[in-house]
Amino acid sequence: MLRMSEVNAVDHQSMQHMLTAACVDWQGFGRQLACETDALLGGDTSVLLFDESAFAKKGASSGRAWRGNGTDAWAKEQPPTAWQRLVLREGEKGLLAADYLHERVWVWDGREEKARGWHLLVRREAGAEDISHYCLSNAPPDTPLEELARVQSQRFFIEHSFKEAKSECGMADYQVRRWDAWHNHMALVMLGTLFLVKQKMAGRRQW
Known part of the structure; x- marks a missing residue:
């Protein structure tokens, strides 16, 4: 099996054609991929996380400041009794625990009619002082x-899945000139990643 970077090096023009001009129903491909992923990994305990560090920050937040130094300063003002230690999961070196602060805050982006209530969650590793x-x-x-x-x-x-997608499925090996080609490249990466997940799950069932 060739890595995506190796495919680009061997036949860059053909890869560009497939990602941009080839007669591929990329939208249908994406919908089918999403359905298969949801069928395999979805459920009541599945979650969708957004990394806001990837988006430009606009507007202002009312209530507790939750980003950067504002959150750090507020967290350091809280008494030790405000922190709650929770066991998260079994780690490589035993049970993994962390200390949490929890507060309901109101966030307003300056455009909506009213602020929205959110949960603010602050975490520090067990025994540590820094967030x-x-x-x-x-x-x-x-x-x-x-x-x-x-x-x-x-x-x-x-984060582990992203590392695996980069090392095994060529997530960072794109060489494209158009945004739609980038999305199509990522769809192929997600297909490869889904295949690897299926193989891992099948191997676990055999044991």
């Missing part, structure tokens, strides 16, 4: 902290 992660969640107001922490901790597996 490792902070995030906002639009989960229902009565969502328990344990569930919010479970969802937040899925970031580890998502």
